[in-house]
Amino acid sequence: xxxxxxxxxxxxxxxxxxxxxxxxxxxxxxxxxxxxxxxxxxxxxxxxxxxxxxxxxxxxxxxxxxxxxxxxxxxxxxxxxxxxxxxxxxxxxxxxxxxxxxxxxxxxxxxxxxxxxxxxxxxxxxxxxxxxxxxxxxxxxxxx
Ligand code: AMP
Numbered sequence: 223x224x225x226x227x228x229x230x231x232x233x234x235x236x237x238x239x240x241x242x243x244x245x246x247x248x249x250x251x252x253x254x255x256x257x258x259x260x261x262x263x264x265x266x267x268x269x270x271x272x273x274x275x276x277x278x279x280x281x282x283x284x285x286x287x288x289x290x291x292x293x294x295x296x297x298x299x300x301x302x303x304x305x306x307x308x309x310x311x312x313x314x315x316x317x318x319x320x321x322x323x324x325x326x327x328x329x330x331x332x333x334x335x336x337x338x339x340x341x342x343x344x345x346x347x348x349x350x351x352x353x354x355x356x357x358x359x360x361x362x363x364x365x366x
Contacts, residue, residue, distance in 0.1 A: 225315060225329055226308040228347050229337045237328065237338045239264040242271045246298060247291040250279050259340065260326040263299050268334045272299035275326065305330045306339075316344050 239262045240248060252261055253276055260275035278298040282290045290298070305328045306315050315327060319341050329337040 223312045223347055223351050224308065225306055225310045225312060225339060228312065228339050228343050229308065229329060231347070232337070232339075232343065237262055237267070237335055239267050240295065241265055242294075242296060244295045245291065246279060246282065246293050246295060249274050249295050249298075250291070253279070260338075262303075262328055262335065262338065263295055264335065270303050270305070270328060270330075270335060272296070272301045273303045273326065273328070274299040275324070300324075303328060305335075307331065308336065312344050312347055315339070316341070316348070319344070 238252060238256055238258055240252060242263055242265060244263070249261055253259070260273055262270060263272040263274060264270055272295075274295055278300070282293075282298045304318060304322055304324070306318070308329060308331060319325060319327060325341040327339055328335050329339060
């Protein structure tokens with residue numbers, strides 16, 4: 223299965239982004255309000271400055287306490303973002319997420335962000351695919 227197939231099945235709300243310089247408190251507010259696990263930091267909604275996840279916020283809160291809430295997001299975000307392309311296989315993406323121990327990956331096309339997929343999206347798509355394969359095989363066996 224391709225990443226593009228997952229993007230098609232997702233609601234087309236766009237990717238949630240915040241501009242560089244946003245505070246940790248603003249990140250926490252958007253994560254909470256949108257009920258999501260990560261936010262892409264981008265000046266224009268298309269190019270990537272970094273990614274910040276709920277884990278980054280919780281770790282910093284545990285380390286320094288609430289004083290971190292007024293810090294810029296750059297102090298906790300990951301600046302080197304691993305991305306994928308529409309034509310990538312979902313198995314490859316899942317492997318990269320597992321190896322890198324992260325659960326979100328932006329999808330880029332020509333350096334421009336066109337979507338974001340989560341490990342949950344990939345697992346859901348894979349389960350649907352496996353279920354369809356199982357039904358097809360059962361149909362073939364019963365047909366003989
Ligand atoms: P997550 O599993 O998304 O909560 O992220 C776990 C850690 O990996 C956090 O420090 C994130 O900033 C970082 N991270 C999340 N997604 C990516 C990605 N696509 N590339 C690089 N780092 C990431």
